[in-house]
Amino acid sequence: MSTLTDPPQEQFRLSMLVNDTRYRSLTFQAIAALVLALAIWYLGNNLIQNLRAAGLNISYNFLGDRAGYDINQHLIDYDSQSSHASAAVVGILNTLLVAFLACITATVFGVVAGVLRLSNNWLVSKLMAVYVEIFRNIPVLIWIIIIFTIMTAVMPGPREFRGDDPSASMVLDLFAFTNRGVYTPMPMFESGLFASAALNWLLVLVFLIGSFFVMRMVNANATQKQEATGIRPNTLFINLAVWIVPFALLMLVMGLTWEVPELKGFNFKGGIKIGGPLIALWFALSIYTGAFIAENVRAGIQAISKGQTEAAAALGMRPGRIMNLVVLPQALRVIIPPLISNFLNITKNSSLAIAVGYADITATLGGVTLNQTGRAIECVLLLMLFYLTVSLLISMVMNVYNASVKLKER
Amino acid sequence: MSDKQNNSIAFVATSVIPESPPPAGDTGAYKWVRDNLFSSIPNSILTLAALALLYSLLSNTLPWILNGVWTTSSLAECREVLNGKSGACFSVLSERWNQLLYGFKYPTDQYWRPNLALVLLLIALAPVLFFDLPRKLLAFTVIYPFLAFWLIWGGTIMVPIVALIGFAVAAVVFQKLGKGSFAAGFFGAIVAALVIWKVGGMLIPEGASESAMLSSVPSRDLGGFMLNMMLGVTCVSLSVPLGIALALGRQSSMPLIKWICVVFIEFVRGVPLITLLFVASVMLSYFFPPDATVDLFLRVVIMITLFSAAYIAEVIRGGLAALPKGQYEAADSLGLDYPQAMRLIILPQALKISIPGIVNVAVGLFKDTTLVSVISMFDMVGMIRGPILASTEWNGVYWELLGFAAALFFVVCYGISQYSQWLERRLATGHR
Numbered sequence: 001m002s003t004l005t006d007p008p009q010e011q012f013r014l015s016m017l018v019n020d021t022r023y024r025s026l027t028f029q030a031i032a033a034l035v036l037a038l039a040i041w042y043l044g045n046n047l048i049q050n051l052r053a054a055g056l057n058i059s060y061n062f063l064g065d066r067a068g069y070d071i072n073q074h075l076i077d078y079d080s081q082s083s084h085a086s087a088a089v090v091g092i093l094n095t096l097l098v099a100f101l102a103c104i105t106a107t108v109f110g111v112v113a114g115v116l117r118l119s120n121n122w123l124v125s126k127l128m129a130v131y132v133e134i135f136r137n138i139p140v141l142i143w144i145i146i147i148f149t150i151m152t153a154v155m156p157g158p159r160e161f162r163g164d165d166p167s168a169s170m171v172l173d174l175f176a177f178t179n180r181g182v183y184t185p186m187p188m189f190e191s192g193l194f195a196s197a198a199l200n201w202l203l204v205l206v207f208l209i210g211s212f213f214v215m216r217m218v219n220a221n222a223t224q225k226q227e228a229t230g231i232r233p234n235t236l237f238i239n240l241a242v243w244i245v246p247f248a249l250l251m252l253v254m255g256l257t258w259e260v261p262e263l264k265g266f267n268f269k270g271g272i273k274i275g276g277p278l279i280a281l282w283f284a285l286s287i288y289t290g291a292f293i294a295e296n297v298r299a300g301i302q303a304i305s306k307g308q309t310e311a312a313a314a315l316g317m318r319p320g321r322i323m324n325l326v327v328l329p330q331a332l333r334v335i336i337p338p339l340i341s342n343f344l345n346i347t348k349n350s351s352l353a354i355a356v357g358y359a360d361i362t363a364t365l366g367g368v369t370l371n372q373t374g375r376a377i378e379c380v381l382l383l384m385l386f387y388l389t390v391s392l393l394i395s396m397v398m399n400v401y402n403a404s405v406k407l408k409e410r
Numbered sequence: 411m412s413d414k415q416n417n418s419i420a421f422v423a424t425s426v427i428p429e430s431p432p433p434a435g436d437t438g439a440y441k442w443v444r445d446n447l448f449s450s451i452p453n454s455i456l457t458l459a460a461l462a463l464l465y466s467l468l469s470n471t472l473p474w475i476l477n478g479v480w481t482t483s484s485l486a487e488c489r490e491v492l493n494g495k496s497g498a499c500f501s502v503l504s505e506r507w508n509q510l511l512y513g514f515k516y517p518t519d520q521y522w523r524p525n526l527a528l529v530l531l532l533i534a535l536a537p538v539l540f541f542d543l544p545r546k547l548l549a550f551t552v553i554y555p556f557l558a559f560w561l562i563w564g565g566t567i568m569v570p571i572v573a574l575i576g577f578a579v580a581a582v583v584f585q586k587l588g589k590g591s592f593a594a595g596f597f598g599a600i601v602a603a604l605v606i607w608k609v610g611g612m613l614i615p616e617g618a619s620e621s622a623m624l625s626s627v628p629s630r631d632l633g634g635f636m637l638n639m640m641l642g643v644t645c646v647s648l649s650v651p652l653g654i655a656l657a658l659g660r661q662s663s664m665p666l667i668k669w670i671c672v673v674f675i676e677f678v679r680g681v682p683l684i685t686l687l688f689v690a691s692v693m694l695s696y697f698f699p700p701d702a703t704v705d706l707f708l709r710v711v712i713m714i715t716l717f718s719a720a721y722i723a724e725v726i727r728g729g730l731a732a733l734p735k736g737q738y739e740a741a742d743s744l745g746l747d748y749p750q751a752m753r754l755i756i757l758p759q760a761l762k763i764s765i766p767g768i769v770n771v772a773v774g775l776f777k778d779t780t781l782v783s784v785i786s787m788f789d790m791v792g793m794i795r796g797p798i799l800a801s802t803e804w805n806g807v808y809w810e811l812l813g814f815a816a817a818l819f820f821v822v823c824y825g826i827s828q829y830s831q832w833l834e835r836r837l838a839t840g841h842r
Contacts, residue, residue, distance in 0.1 A: 025663065025664045028593075028664060028667070029664050029665075029666040029667060032664075032666055032667050032670065033666055036670065043697045046696070046697050046698060046699055046700070047696050047697055049699075049700050050695075050696045050697075050698075050700055051696065053700055116456075119453075119456070120445075120446070120449065120453070121446065121447060121449075121453045121456050121457055121460075122446035122447060123446075123447055123456075123457050123460045123461070124456050124457065124460050127460050127463075127464070133824060134820065136823075137773070137777075137819065137820045137823035137824045137827070138777070138816045138819050138820050138823070139777035139778070139780040139791075139819055140777070141780045141781060141783070141791055142780065142791060142812060142815055142816050142819065145791070145795070145812060146808075146812050146816070149808045149809075149812065153806070153808055348681070348682035348683075349682065351682040351684045351685065352684065352781070352784075354684065354784055355783075355784055362682075362684055362685070366684075366685065366688055370688075370692070376688075376692035376693050376696075377693055377696065380685060380688050380689055380692065380693050383681075383685050383688070384681045384685050387680060387681045387682055387685060388677065388680040388681055391679070391680035391681070392676075392680060
């Protein structure tokens, strides 16, 4: 096929392994592979010898054994008779819970602080600068401890709510802030359509999702009409009705009541109890990461060149639409990637729960289980595997998002 | 038309009207306040809310700080002195000052050693941080790690001297062999250093540490803020070269080396520092030879260095990616080989771009050194949570201690980030 003649074959010499760029990379990789193999062999050999000397082996059977310790905050059924594996699952759920809550509140704090820092109100923007600098430059561990101390040492004990002239009282008669945690009212269904509360809540969720899709249909319909006639029908009231009416009807049918926490005996009963450690961790992670997010938001908004705003104004757009249609879509492209990596940081920093005794995965699997069973290697490996999975999932989401908002250049 | 107009004008001003001052409402403090604080109704509400917040913060904390007691020896005494007034018991700081800074086991009569090490650290850092200083000062920076090791741990001076000689010989060998081929110089230097250390290790007499000029202090006796500083400085300075190597490895065209670096970086960045510290405290000793005892400080330094090296590698990778491709091609067309191109053309520019990111990692790392308190090392936070708050005299003095720790970290971290911003302005020479 080819009419070209091959260049004369050069005789392969050993020195070409070092001097010829065609072969040099092979040499280097061979050396690297050798070094890597030697290192793994050396470390593995040490591990085997050490384990033999200590009479240990690598086995994950301990996960099925009885855990024998209690966890005060658990989202699924758990008691001290349960296995180490279910303790780990409780820990995983607790980690995800605090990470999820902290991501939401950190975003709120960060966006508010970032926008206010750009405000033309001198006092407010300076206050926000102080907030950002103070919280960014002090270790999050110290913040967690400070807020935990507020929760345990400053909040009144349940006994101070008692008596005719108590020194502490419930906020609005609904919320009780005590040194054992915060008690809030809990919604209950008196005449639920299902026997179990979880199924009832699932039904509520189904209704909300249904409303969401109906709203999307209404909006799509409106867009169609706008494209056909140029006039967009007002959908605000229809959408409000779509959200509120079915929800309200469902609540009426199921008989929604609120169970308000009450002081009974030595402690509050009823309502939802949010433990002090959870609040400390949640709030500390939120304000700490919020300071970082505030900087990202500020940088994102400032990154949009002034020409964009001016061009939009020259087209006759109103300020609200300039923000919505021109500035924000471009700013979000700058803001969201660091925002997601901040979410990743929250998830990883939630492992500091161990400092305040919140039972996350680090405290159950890497703390009590590790100390009780002495299975250090297995526990730490599982722990790393969990965090690695979460991190990779989050960065996968980030890559998908980045690909979807990438500037489509033609 | 025009002459009619001329005729119709009854009065023409013959001189320019003098400039009058702006209206009183448009000048000075009044204008500033109106523009910056009360420009609109929502703005006014924000201002008032901010003022109320400031007032409530200051009215609670100021009397507490100003009434502070500095000279009592326990919380009970302090409360007596305060006599029911709101006030801080800062005496915990003055009484436990040494413990907060040096931990509770460092020999009391030897505090001058870490102090001297800190002063020398500032001198050693100066030529690195400020380029205007004479370059000859860098010689001291090179000696400093060995000097600081000797000052803080004490023992025989032979150990750091042998280590230093090893590095010096390695540098000389690299100079000699590295001219021909980078690889030959590199591996030759490693072999030379290992030989020197092995021989030197045999030359140091047994029991030299007992009779040494500075008494030897074991690592487990280190603590307090000193421990945070030591971990921060050591790990940052070790992880920068490692991070550069990882970043270059990740960009390499050799698939095996690239994948080793990618897996390492992504793995380390995917797990929290605490799990790596767990590895250091409970797992790492399984991987050392059975008869070796590597102390906890060294294990923690290894893990934190690996941790921050992965982050620094990502920062430097960003810097490398930001360089225009023409720079790489220009280096190739000049006939430079890979080490020369990197050393002379690529890295100086890439590192310059990466400096703010590296400083950010350094600040984060310094804050993260407080995490070692979780694996029961008594750094500053560990001292506060452990020995000081648990003591009978000071059980319950939270705010003074936590506030002091927070203030100390704030000063250091804020200082570093201000330096980074100054450096960024300084280095902004308009590269593309």
